[in-house]
Amino acid sequence: MARTVTTIRPGSLTLPAAALGPENPLPPLLPRDDAHRIDRRQRAALPADMARQIGWAPLATMLPTRLRDGYGRRRVRTELTTVVIENDRLRVTVLPDFGGRVHSLYHKPTGRDLLYTNPVLQPADFALNGAWFSGGIEWNIGATGHTTLSCAPVHAGVVPAPGGGRMLRLWEWERLRDTPFQVDLWLPDGSDFLYAGVRVRNPHAHTVPVYWWTNIAVPEGPGTRVLAPADEAWHFGYERSLRRFPVPEWDGADRSYPLHGDFPADYFYEVRPGARKWVAALDEHGQGFAQTSTALLRGRKLFVWGAGPGGRRWQRWLTEDGTPGYAEIQAGLARTQLEHVPLGPGAEFRWLEAFGPLAADPAAVHGADWAAATAHTERRLGAALPAAEVDAAYAAWLPYADLDPKETLHTASGWGALEVARAGHELPGTPFDPGTLGPDQRPWVHLLDTGRLPEETAAPGRPPGPGPVSPPWRERLECAPGGPLTDFHLGVAQWHARDHAQARRSWERSLAAGPSPWPLRCLALAEAWAGHRDRAAELARVAVELALDTPGVPRPALAALAREAVPLLLDAGRAADARGVFDRLPAATREAGRFRLLDCRILLAQGQRAAARAVFDAGFEVADLREGDETLSDTWAELTDDPLPDRYEFRMRPA
Template sequence: MTRLWTDSIRLPISAVGPENPLPPLAGMLDPPYKPDFSEVPDEIENGARYGQVSTVVPYLVQDGYQRSPEMTTTDAVVLENARLRATFLPGWGGRLWSLIDKDRDRELLHVPAIVQPANLALRGAWFPGGVEWNIGTRGHSPFTCDPVHAAVVAHVGGPVLRMWEYERIRGVVFQIDAWLPEDSPVLLVGVRIRNPSLDTVPMYWWSNAAVAQRDDLRVLAPATRAFRTSYRGQLECVNVPLQVGEDASRPLRARTAADYFYDLPAESSRPWIAALDTTGYGLAQISTPFLSGRKLFVWGETVGGRHWQEWLGGPHPTPYCEIQAGLTRTQYEHLPMPPEAEWAWVEAYGPVTAEPNAVHGADWSAALAAVEDVLPRRELLDGAFAEFRKNADQPPQGMLGHGSGWGALEEIRRERAGEAPLCGPGAPFGGTLGPAQWPWLTLVDTGELPEPAPEDVPVSYILGADWSSRLMRSPQHWATCYHLGVIAHAGGDLETARRYYETSLVHVETAWAWRALALVDSVHGGKADAVEGMLAAHTLAPGIRQLAVEAAEALMTADEPKRALQLIAELPATVAGHGRVRLTRVRAALAAGLRDEAARLLRGGIEVPDLREGEVSLDQLWAEACPGEPLPTRYDFRMK
């Protein structure tokens, strides 16, 4: 008999903390390399050029966490039958946190001992472990550290856990149904994405499963070549499993961090990937054909690769790798999703045991055949897919958790605009409006956007042609003009954004409009104008750490590092002591020629909670400040 119940887990968690109040208008962080697609098929390069975003607006960045985990209880939902126990965390993006094989009493996934956010997701905060669902655009999901809606759906096959949300960049609804038929050897997960708009939108999905790197773990997927990246930029075609000097199927033997995107046969009717130990036992992930991509990610055995795992998992982490499944051959690509389209597929996760000598033998074809023989048959997936589609619109019977109110707001906006509903009865959003949506609900209800006090931080942002039209028709004040500027700015129309920001400042001077205008000036303007705007913004809101850093960075870009140091020296202690501000101080000291001051700060130890790989080379800062001194491990985040 299958059971579904609510539970809780208790472990050390560093709270995500408050969002960055400043919209991320400066754009996405460039990778530490320029991608080189010269060795891959043209369709991969074309897919990589399509659908990229320059900002995650209307989302705000999550960078308010520290590195101070505390014992915390978090809600969970458990699905269990006679053979498997699956634990989900609706409050953390709906992540599948644990999958236990009850026959062997073995955990199939990597379950970290702590939850320590780090700056690796689209919105910043991210943590490893379990199976993460990534949607919308390349990168870790906007919902990685956010709650999603969750409910139980009852039908003849047993209880179903349903989770869903409204993804605001692409304007789509995604739904995840998870169920465990009685005595099923696999957890079944149905995924549906619905595009309610009349426009084609770029789409992205990858399901990322983390698995522990046990001795001689081998990762297998039905391919003889892969497209490999190793954080140098080249997307190169390599043989699988062997390439020069390295067996790509054995994560513990990887020298450096790398992605292996397997080139599965186009006609594959049951794409799969598996991670098996020396006994031939481990986790397999299979799916219906629509989810056709498969990937292995390894951290590698460099000091930097090991340090990243410690940064995420504590001082003695269990090494892990990731086996992943997606819509495209590589994670650089997006697919065009037609207007009013609906995409769906089924994934299955469960234990497999294959003949170990074949799995770990030198004959790759024999190893693949040994795994193929023990995987669930295609008929099981086809039956599960039919069941998923039949029940996908069945209304939930009982709510288990709530996500954001953005889907509810969009439902109201669409109804008032005479547009088709956002989604069907299977994924309801009613009753979830909150403070972030209230200004926009007022705009829809009354035709007027409320005018907050100039010192009040705007609580949220919005995108879309209909919202722009409503703002234009609203009585004009500083907030309407500012939000119209943000919409234009996020869309790349900097001159229109400039006009709106300047008009907003004519109404009332606010830190928010000054800061946004400075960002425009940093691209189309002068360094002096950008500095003036950032300093004006900082003066109006001196307690916002992120704004202080941006003002100091503007001064350094304008070749005024001593003024940057003076600005930092005048900050409140609560702001100046943050690792991000201290790192900015090191960079300013070096730029000002104060090497001894930079060395003193670095030797004293600086911990930047939201450090992002590739944004700054701590090893190079150390070499410049402390020439000839060995690089401390705590500053070694090199991925290549």
Template structure:
């Protein structure tokens, strides 16, 4: 029989502090919203509902940027499913991540089980950690629930218990759920996904299931494909290529020397799957019902930057992994549309898989894929998966009988605002916590004196909350909190003039740092914006996180004298953020104080963004300036290359992910 139990996992963990209280607007995101070059060689299906990375809103979520790389002994809450053949371990406090999947017949770990918890800057909200299987929706990128609690409970069925994970996405204002099922007598984990749009209008959605599997020499990733599409950094464009062009077989991760994403494309395939198999033909396979059309491999690459990324995310010597992924759209540069009141469901199957090594590594791509397909059909025919899917769809609307973990209250508040449930079978009841004043607004239509006494830790967005604020203002009078919240919604939507009027009224009703900061962000004049920013910093309620934003703004706008004065007055709470350290390094470089610049770089950085080149740029400028001083003249391009070759970027600073010439 299948058993579900709770555990506490002991492992080294890095500190993950409170979320940043500053609302981060769409143009403040670290990924520049630059449209990629036209992808003329992609099909219409591969271009449909494409989006621009960095252009999507993350409000009302808060960025999680307060962490470091100082691992300490700790614990993580876990839920374990075990049927005697497979054992799955889920982390409900971290997005419901499936951290481990063990084949009990031989003790093999099928997933990359990260031996530590170490956040890094790769998710939609910054903090992300590697390992296991993650559920990525409903906005592009690694889910906003990566480092957040989700609802978790048990659904009792005639076939045995099902473990449900679910939450409410605050940007799309829709629910997602994942039901995990280990049938008695099967070495297969079934994962049933369901997205429900409770709104009367159509919404854009996003979903990818990402599995990290341990990399082993000789590993091959196979999936039905007539061609591949590479997601090329740094401009996030898609490039179609032949999988075996010029002797380069893209199915072997080790042949990619820099970080790469490859989408496997066979538009006419009658069944899709993806498998990661070692040199002996053993590993893991995923297949799914027809709703899941995309398949992808991701690898950080064999270069120094990729290896460093994996070590930063894990532990040296125990870090290398490859991701195999499956999504609803053909590529990850696309969303899909869900009509008002619509529901999308699918079922995945994850299973240990073995194939004759010679067949798995047949030099002919199509022959190797045919061998996998034949073995897959023998083990789980498509009609068998379809039958499981039909049963899981019936279970998907059943309520949990035993709750194991709570998520956030936002789905419940959405139900209060609309007067109807988000999705059948899903319970979003949870303590309000940081959402207390918004729960108060939803329930009573106004803010209490207690709620008006201090700035909230979290904000709201969307038409429903905007209308609730407007109705409350009309019925009970506008407070500083009404004006500030409405201004944030307006500014995010690009309505600058109304937003500024809201912020001015909010500050007049109750002087506060956030109104001044938002006025600085919406100011067209640089000098006026500087005055607003510095006034915001002088306000008694200025959060320490504001220091990094101000210092970065002063540097980008060449307000160097003001930046020096600002940095000289920082307190320890603001000074400790490593982004201040990076700004000090750039400032020292501007001053020509090369030893001081190198001093500021002598640090184990934790929050470098995926694809960010700041450390490489500072180091390169430092070495070129040093060589120029030594030689007494401005360097030629050849001399610059020689200087960088003589003093290469140190491994601890190497986060480079850009594609280099392919290895053969």
């Protein structure tokens, strides 16, 4: 029987999905709560190279991106755009509107999906900039955490594949680090493995910090074991400690089984020197999934939710009741996800990954001898996909990496085209077409062309749009004629550069042209950052009151102003003012879960404990609850000594 020729075709997939909603229209000036950091004392005890990369170039803000916090938890049947890659062995479904996520990897001979394929699309606050969802294979670039592109489109096109046939190229401009990247996906005819050729570029004249982890969600059951060629690992938990331990036994449990622990945790493997780079998740029958790569992708990781109530609650929160659980196996450029790796001027990182099924002897896989279990698994991987084939596929892919797509399947943002227009970057293989420049980029194209940012785009009720903040753009703003919009954006760029004093002066100049909630809000956060609680609270109150009195202010902007102002007012001991702001908000905003929680905080500050308890008893859901956020449990503890109800149990660490 003749083999099926590999095909690439556009398609669609219908799932129950919660709408992403609008972006938060305010520039994110302050750092977000980051559960993935350790203090200097811990870093001092780490290996020198690891400590150096952990302490290098942490993000201070999410600029220039905007936060994605406009989603809810109401799911409706929604048609999603897909690209399908298929041969006679595998069917791969990719979501180009969601970071190029591989949604499913269906293995035809065994009739099973090799990945954990989420039956719903439910955003939650796990990405660097908010919205993220679980399942499949995701491409994490930028900085420690899930990429800002988790719920954003990427460009997609078709290029020739090594050995003939076609290859799907995904590419975009990652804005946190200003690094373009590409992922080339192809299925050789008759192959059980999906190949991914990955390239991250630095087109600049300075070194950039690079972060990359390929994150693979795999089915999790009581018999699931994760194996990697390592005898030690680094444990990182949400108590923010990094500890080295022997694999697999630690603290009385075999940690290679994802359910052998109560709390969510990361296990970063110390891959044996010179060993093949791979990780596998196999069930009680020895069946499962394996990922392997060329040597540059050195790190391997297991993330577990744990068997405790908080981890189980998060799993249900990300999908629907009755759905099997999952764990994550990952591969990255560094040993841990707390690190960023330097990429020199004009340089690039390139590697190849392969994803596919693996079958092994269950007695060997689950034997008490870890060394024997990993050796057996590696032999089975070698039989299924020899390391030499991976290296050969990488070498064969390299000449194709620079080929421009001949067929476009999907387009994304115009930010890459803007950067190419500014700097004239030559990026063969990843064209950032001027045709993708849209309304968000047009004012900045005008600045490039004329040296002036068009002030007529400013409107009293509309927040300023997004913009770039890198040094070349800041210099252009500094040279441009002043104006309220120009000064606002200049202040944001100066704040991003940590020139806080100049940022304040720019926002004050913007405000001098007339009262506006947008520079007022920036000044409020600047005061909060400096520890001036009373001034921060007053400026925040004035900003939100002004927005409430200004016709045409969009509801998402009002909500964003209020969710910052109310905590600042409470922190300054001004509960009555917090109540005044809250009560003026539109009813639909006040009824959202985030604002029901703020209502509880105000009631507590006013001494109305019974009323605050009644809000909890009535029930609410904070759709954008942040990973590691303990506000729900902390607020409950202020109300009562009663056990925390299951619906509010999201704690990810021991008390």
